[in-house]
Structure formats: C-alpha cells, structure tokens
Amino acid sequence: MIYPIVKLGDPVLEKKAETVTEFDTPELHELIENMFETMYANRGVGLAATQIGISRRIAVIDSAAGEGPPQRLVLINPEIVRIEGKQVSEEGCLSVPGFREPVRRGARVTVRAQNVKGEPFEVTGEDLLARAFEHEIDHLNGKLYLSRLSPLKRDVIKRRVRKLQKEGEWA
DSSP states (O other): OOOOOOOTTOGGGGSOOBOOOOOSOHHHHHHHHHHHHHHHHTTOSEEEGGGGTOOBSEEEEETTTTSSSOOEEEEEEEEEEEEESOEEEEEEOTTSTTOEEEEEEOSEEEEEEEOTTSOEEEEEEETHHHHHHHHHHHHHTTOOGGGGSOHHHHHHHHHHHHHHHHTTOOO
C-alpha cells in the first residue's frame, strides 16, 4: 500500500515520534513494507513514519536510490551516536516537494537502532547514507531539513509554501 506523504504544515512533522515497544508483529512488518513501497513510489532515499502521518520511531532507507541492487535498511528507535567530518550537499525532502537547498551534515554517521525483531545494532554510513541517517532521524525528532537552513532561506521557502497553499497547490 502506498501512503500519501504528509507535507510541511502538518503538525505530525513537528512532534517527536513515539518509541516502538512491540516488535516482530505482522502489523510492524506490513508497515515497514508499505513504507518501502511508498518511498520507492516517490523516488526517495529514505522515509520516516512521521512522513506518512504515523508517529512511531521507524525509518526506512535505501541509499541505492534505484541505481543498482537495493540496499534496504530499517531503523527502529534510532539514535545518532557519532558524527564525524562534514559535508555540504543539496538536500530535498518528500514532505517539502519542489524545494532543494545545500545542507551541512556529517560525512560519517554512526547510528544505534533496533531491527524488526527488536534486536539492537549499530551501523555506520558515509556520504549519502550518512546524510539519510541524519535526515530521517531529524524527522523522528520533529525536525525538517529546513531547520538547518539560514533563517532567511527558511522564511523564503515557508512564504512560497503559504502562497502555494492559498492557491490550492499544496495539499
């Protein structure tokens, strides 16, 4: 099932998502598969549950982005444990469609999370994967990438979104 993507302006995107406490259930497996399906349908690299209106600390990532074999990764209750180096690259978001801006992120990021069975693990990513870790965990903490832009750039984007809302082009 492909879920609709929640867009900037929806309150679920501004709240910290709830911790997952039940693992390895049919509902959790189905939600994760639906999240991957939704992410692929929207040509994303990652998707947080909050982006489909579900306040749970779950993110799915596939840094292959359709280039080569899938590199599916499920992060449940993820936390960043280490950020090394810096990278600046253009970033977009499925919840803020049509806008892309340079964002500073870590070049190498280590995350501690749980898998679908609730087993803890750590994973380290570099470049695009590191960026995806930070981006999706920001979502689960109630932050959009816009919060990492200068106040001026953030205000310009928000004004343009309000204009699109008034014109009925931002649902």
